[in-house]
Amino acid sequence: MEDKIQDLNKTAAIPPPLGGRGAVGADIQVFAPATVANVVCGFDVLGFAVNEPGDEVVMRMTGKPGITISKITGDNGRLPMDPAKNTVSVSVQHYLKSIGRTDIGLDIELHKKMPIGSGLGSSSASTVAGLYAIKTLLGDESDVAGLLPFAMKGEEMACGHGHADNVAPALMGGFVLIRSYEPLDVVRLPHPEGLYCAIIFPDVDVPTREARQIIRKNIQMKDAVTQWGNIAGLVSGLFLNDIDLIGRSMKDILVEPVRSMLIPDFYKMREMAMEMGAVSFGISGSGPSVFAFTRDEDTAHRITQKLQQHLTGIKIGSNIYVSTINDKGPRVIG
Template identity: 80%
Template sequence: MDTQLQELTQTETAKPGTSIQIFAPATVANVVCGFDVLGFAVNAPGDEVVMRVTDKPGISISKITGDNGRLPMDPAKNTVSVSVRHYLESIGRTDLGLDIELHKKMPIGSGLGSSSASTVAGLFAAKTLLDDQRDVAQLLPFAMKGEEMACGHGHADNVAPALMGGFVLIRSYEPLDVVRLPHPKDLWCAIVFPDVDVPTREARQIIRNKINMKDAVTQWGNVAGLVSGLFMNDIGLIGRSMKDVLVEPVRSMLIPGFYQMREQAMELGAVSFGISGSGPSVFAFTRDEQTAHNITHKLQQYLTGMKINSNAYVSTINDAGPRVI
């Protein structure tokens, strides 16, 4: 064990009775053309975790709210507790007792990184209670363990921006290499979540395993253009680059009225439009807040006409990531 971890195991923080409450943000993964490699955090919605230090070693879950009974209370089967357990094992603190309250403040299965927000909130709570001064990026492998449990694949395009804040590129998974990207400060995001069921596992299974070279070249150009636009503060280039010829044509079939919503958003001044993660949430980038609100209002009206309930959120890109509340 290195010196930093050894010092951490000897800390006098995290005494029984100590508690903390953490918020972690929702995220938009893929960002249209960057399947599994791009994502960004938003200011709302998000999830909250209350974590308390107990006398009894081990992790327990005493309460989950906002999930309609869908999430397991068993700490061996919940993404938050499993990720925290891996973290504690890595720093030699399996002697620690932690009780978790999970408060779901965002919809499950929304395509907005619901499991990621919960997992990141739990890991950040444990790190803070232990006064672990290492960079939050060190928690990423443990957060990916939670994603693996949630959807069968330990991707990082939700957990990385939720944990690190901002706009994130996963350059490589083996070895893990994550880069935080700059972005225009006046870039706004309009999100609409239609209340339809698109399970993440199923949404991944319908993606093609083989693609032709022409489509690959198109996708590479768009990813490079999007990253260049972020660095150059060129919102026009960002918009032109956010086109997907690989995943969106398949996943869009699971979202009622997707192309009609895209047409309406673009007519109202959206810079770009696409699916958030595996869906069914959709999002648009805009140059100002009012346009974002106009888009969410119009799309919700359209969905209501289809007898589909929806939630809407308007936000800039959240550079802070998780925070103590």
């Protein structure tokens, strides 16, 4: 991971900050969005940001060097207050070390506005909000992509693997492709403007670490070829503004067949969504959230409401969201 930080900083150097809002007592509040990773066929290499839900971080400059976490809300006591164990503070510390500013004092409040363990990049949203907050406070005007390796440090702590398919779209906004991890190479992709995302988060527990462990380690060449074709088709559809091509390319024969077993009535929900006009349907990240692409907002709302009713009928609560693809990423809200 240190090599990734060095490689990316060669092209997006982060200078020691000189301006910004970074006086003692200064504070800032930042929102960072949820994300849909994998996008069905692109395991660990594709992801996009949505408008809601998301997380918020309040960060204050203090006179005492070091980082403290004074408050966490919305987590039901699940997240650590210890700055050495929290993804937000750990990633911020890596950033400060890289610019030679470990003398800085910070106090952090984390407000979880999205479910933990939802498959919507909960840890990524928190981490990105923290990194964007310190970057803005210190007047660092370098490319926001330079924060990506530090955000991946947070992912490594959260789930044991420093993947970028959540943190990259949360940080950069839009639809992204991680072309390579060694060296780190991230590409922002175009997408049809009229594409809507319908998200359903069933109230069941699918921990990311466990969801990664059940994935097959060895696959047949013919399956790999099918998957490569689908990924290429999806990326081509995004560039060509071809929603039909996007839809027929979003098929996964490697990961979804295993992970779908952890999501109640996954195939029934897919059948219902497709019958109601969805372009595609699949698992968001490691689940349990599922999502559908639609051509319009009304169809997205009808699908989320219908699937929520279905889950209620089998005694499972759920949260639902409808969003376009969020091209802006994190933003200052206070």
